[in-house]
Amino acid sequence: MIALKEVSKFYPPTARGAKPVLAVDHVSAEIEEGEFVCIVGPSGCGKTTVLNMVAGFESVSQGEILVGGKLVSKPGPERAVVFQQPSLLPWMTVFDNIGFGLTLQEGRKTRQRDKVAQMIETMGLGGFEGHFPYQLSGGMQQRAAIARALITEPEILLMDEPFGALDAQTRADMQKFLLAVWERLRPTVLFITHDVEESIVLADRVIVMTPRPGRIAETIDIGLGRPRNWDMILSPEFLRYKKEVLTILRPPRDASQNAG
């Protein structure tokens, strides 16, 4: 569904005489239809850059990205994006925010209203359809933003640290919630996070990136069953994955000495 082939990204120099910034260095990855893949890595390693290139917001400097076999050159309706800050229109109600994409897409009013109402139920926003974004908690705002992304039934959901701004409890609720929605609708998900536990809880596969310039250090298949169960976080299997990812992110000292 998504294929990155030897993708690199240079940003232009930020100061005169400075060198271009290599943000992403020869990243290759394939994401299957319906798969849930997380990219985890330290801040500044190029995660957002990768997502923005897949979304078509940023150009690729080298290599290529294919979505559904087609070269990505601009954003498209089959790729919905959810950002860390919920991107709702402040002057529109929850209902209108969620229906916004539909209004632009097609013209049949009643069927659309049914669809929005159904999405509001799915997202646990029943009773809040007439509220404005500022009247919602952070978690609800993000649910509305996810609803808006999903309403057009995109094949691909691109998420850039969507729960990064939420408190721990809301964040855990949102993770459960996202998994439940994903199991129902089965979009292909590329989910960016710097939170190792979050990546393991959510993903079929975790792609671990190195600090800048961002490269793929390793890809780890997460063999935990589905539906995921939050008690798993304490299981030896989960902790093994966590240790595996953390060891890649922060290699033990003697390993680097051996390498050096």
Ligand SMILES: Nc1ncnc2c1ncn2[C@@H]1O[C@H](COP(=O)(O)OP(=O)(O)O)[C@@H](O)[C@H]1O
């Ligand atoms: N528009 C830009 N212009 C110049 N440098 C950028 C730009 N966007 C990101 N960078 C740099 O590219 C690197 C990767 O950034 P980013 O993709 O945002 O990382 P992450 O999302 O993993 O924190 C960082 O060093 C950042 O400073």
Ligand SMILES: [Mg+2]
């Ligand atoms: Mg980022």
